Structures are given as structure tokens and as C-alpha cells.
Amino acid sequence: MSSSVIKTALVTGASSGIGYAVVKELAENGFTVYACARRLDLLEQLSRGYEANKVIPYALDISNFEEIVQLKEYLSKHLPHQRLDVLYNNAGQSCTMPAVDVTNERLNQLFQVNVIGHMNITSQLCQFLINAKGTIVFTGSLSGVSVFPFGAAYAATKAAIHQYARVLHAEMKMFDVRVINAITGGVSTDIADKSPLPKSSPFYFPEGLKALEERKLMSAKNFPMSAETYAQKLVKDILSPRDPVDVYRGTLASVVSWLMMFAPYWLVEWVTFKKFKLDSVEKALGQKRETEKQE
Structure with a gap:
């Protein structure tokens, strides 16, 4: 990180959850923070808690490339x-x-926001980071390294970001720019997906619906870390001279990641079936097939 007198940071997704907490933690550690999100009103509310120009609200839809280019022009000034x-x-x-119920429209939006937007903003702003010998951070996820049922599309976006961050790390270290891939476990935020299962889904039967609801409650039922504690840990990673690429933050992040590295896949899948009640789903489907054979 540069030793410039005025330390600057830009945080996307800053209107709630992890982003909101990270903005506050960076500001309290002496940074001037550009807080970016679609909801400008929430960002302005956040900025009012600080002295003028300490937290600077900026409306940004990261899935819109033109808005990212406009952000670059704004920052250059x-x-x-x-x-x-x-x-x-x-x-x-x-x-x-x-996985089979994710629509084309939703899949495209998911990758635009979770993957392509981050790639675009990184490439557009990289010269500012090179000038500062700065740090690029990505919010990764256990979903990108583990097997969480009913999360294939989201997991694919996070796996893509993990690999992008790791290769980016190798490329940017030549410019003295650090890259941190924060593989994130349970954190208390409001990001949970509340979308109902479509009636056309092959999982639309009592056991399937129950398993999906169990999956949606996964984070809340596993003692998630507060966003504030998570932000404190990540800002310490940013301020540290260490350069580990992957850091594991949030509830169960390290445990699950190590399990995935060393446990045989059949064991991982067996545990997954038990924890998320997929064995009940499989049993119900088997009984249905037997009934259909007898008819």
C-alpha cells in the first residue's frame, strides 16, 4: 500500500452488509472512501456520520459498463x-x-454483477492502483470451493472470481499491487435469496421444498459472524504487509475449505445429503418412481 498522506479506497456494494461495514472500518482507519452502490440514499445516510468528504457517496450499477467508465472519469478528476x-x-x-430452475435472465444478471462487473471495474481502475501500489480485494465465498445444494449458479460466479483473483495476483505483483481473495463463510447480512421455487421445478414437492428452505436458512443457523467483525478482520488484512492471496474469513470458512481440500468427494457429498435433507428428497423420488412402475 502507498504511504501517501491521503489514503483512498473505493468499495462497491456499500449500501448494506459487508460493504457498509467495510466503508465504516476503512474510514475509521484514516481512509477517504468512495462508497458505491445503486441506492444513493443509503450511501448519503452513511456519509452523514463522518466529516465532509470522508465518505463520498457514488451511485453505481456495477453491471453497467458505461457507468464504470464514467466512474473512472470521475476518479481521474x-x-x-x-x-x-x-x-x-x-x-x-x-x-x-x-441449478435447472435458474432462468437465462437471472443467470446473465448474476454473472454481470458477481463476475463481469468486478472484472470491468478492476481493469478500468487498475492504473490508479498501480500508481498507489495499492490493494485489490474480492469478496469470495465458501460456495466457490464447497458443495452447497441449490446454489450452483451463485457458486459458479464465486469460483470464477476466486480464479480471476488468483491469476490477477500473479500478474499485478510485478507492479507491487496486492490482491486479496476473501473466501467468506457465514456473515450476518441481508443477501439471502427469498425467491420462491417455481411450480415447474422438478423439486416442487414437499421434501424438495423443505430441503430448499433448509438451505436458505444455512447461514442464519450456523452462528454467522457480524459484518462489523468481518470488516475489522479484512481491513487488518489490507493494512498487513502479508500477501497470502486467499484469506478465510467468516464462520466455518477455514474448516470447510480444509475439508474440501482433503476429504474424498464421496464423503463431502454424503455429508451434504445428510445436512441439507437431500436424502429425504432422494427417498421421496425413489418412492415416486416405484409407484409409477406399479401403475
């Missing part, structure tokens, strides 16, 4: 010495739905 110390890529959408 306002960043002190054209230096950005921290780019915190946090904006994201959840999707808890059987």
Missing part, C-alpha cells in the same frame, strides 16, 4: 495524485435455487 490505495470488489447478488 478527483483522486489525489491519481492514486487509489484500495479497491474493494464487494457488490454481489445471491441465488438459492436448483
Whole structure:
């Protein structure tokens, strides 16, 4: 990170949850923070808790490339010495739905927000980070390394971001720019997907519906870390001279990641079936097939 007098950071998805908490933690650690999200009213409310120009609200839809280009132009006029110390890529959408039930429209939006938007904003702002010898952070997820049922589409976006961050790390270290991939476990936020299962779904029967609801409650039932504690840990990672690429933050992040590295896949899948009541789903489907054979 640069030793410039005015430390600057930009955080996407800053209107709630992790992004909101990270903005506050960075500001309390001496950064001037550009807080970006679609909801400008929430950002303005956040900025009022600080002295003028300490937290700067900026309306941004990360899925809109033109808006990212406009952000670059805005920063080129306002960043002190054209230096950005921290780019915190946090904006994201959840999707808890059987893989076969995710619509084309939703799939495209999910990848635009969770993957392509982060890639675009990183490429557009990279020179500011090179100038500052700064740090780029991505909010990854256990979903990107583990097997969480009814989360295939979301998991695919996070796996893509993990790999993007790791390769980016190798490329940017030559410019003295650090890249942190925060593999995130349980954190108390409002990102949970509340979309109902469509009636056309092959899982639309009592056991399938029950399993989906169990999956949606996964984070809340596993003692999630507060967003404030998570932000404190991540800002410490940013301020640290260490350069580990992957860091594990949030409830069960390290445990599940190590399990996935060393446990045989059949065991992982067996545990998944038990924990998320997929064995009941499988049993119900088997009974249905037997009934159909007898008819």
C-alpha cells in the first residue's frame, strides 16, 4: 500500500452488509472512501456520520459498463495524485435455487454483477492502483470451493472470481499491487435469496421444498459472524504487509475449505445429503418412481 498522506479506497456494494461495514472500518482507519452502490440514499445516510468528504457517496450499477467508465472519469478528476490505495470488489447478488430452475435472465444478471462487473471495474481502475501500489480485494465465498445444494449458479460466479483473483495476483505483483481473495463463510447480512421455487421445478414437492428452505436458512443457523467483525478482520488484512492471496474469513470458512481440500468427494457429498435433507428428497423420488412402475 502507498504511504501517501491521503489514503483512498473505493468499495462497491456499500449500501448494506459487508460493504457498509467495510466503508465504516476503512474510514475509521484514516481512509477517504468512495462508497458505491445503486441506492444513493443509503450511501448519503452513511456519509452523514463522518466529516465532509470522508465518505463520498457514488451511485453505481456495477453491471453497467458505461457507468464504470464514467466512474473512472470521475476518479481521474478527483483522486489525489491519481492514486487509489484500495479497491474493494464487494457488490454481489445471491441465488438459492436448483441449478435447472435458474432462468437465462437471472443467470446473465448474476454473472454481470458477481463476475463481469468486478472484472470491468478492476481493469478500468487498475492504473490508479498501480500508481498507489495499492490493494485489490474480492469478496469470495465458501460456495466457490464447497458443495452447497441449490446454489450452483451463485457458486459458479464465486469460483470464477476466486480464479480471476488468483491469476490477477500473479500478474499485478510485478507492479507491487496486492490482491486479496476473501473466501467468506457465514456473515450476518441481508443477501439471502427469498425467491420462491417455481411450480415447474422438478423439486416442487414437499421434501424438495423443505430441503430448499433448509438451505436458505444455512447461514442464519450456523452462528454467522457480524459484518462489523468481518470488516475489522479484512481491513487488518489490507493494512498487513502479508500477501497470502486467499484469506478465510467468516464462520466455518477455514474448516470447510480444509475439508474440501482433503476429504474424498464421496464423503463431502454424503455429508451434504445428510445436512441439507437431500436424502429425504432422494427417498421421496425413489418412492415416486416405484409407484409409477406399479401403475
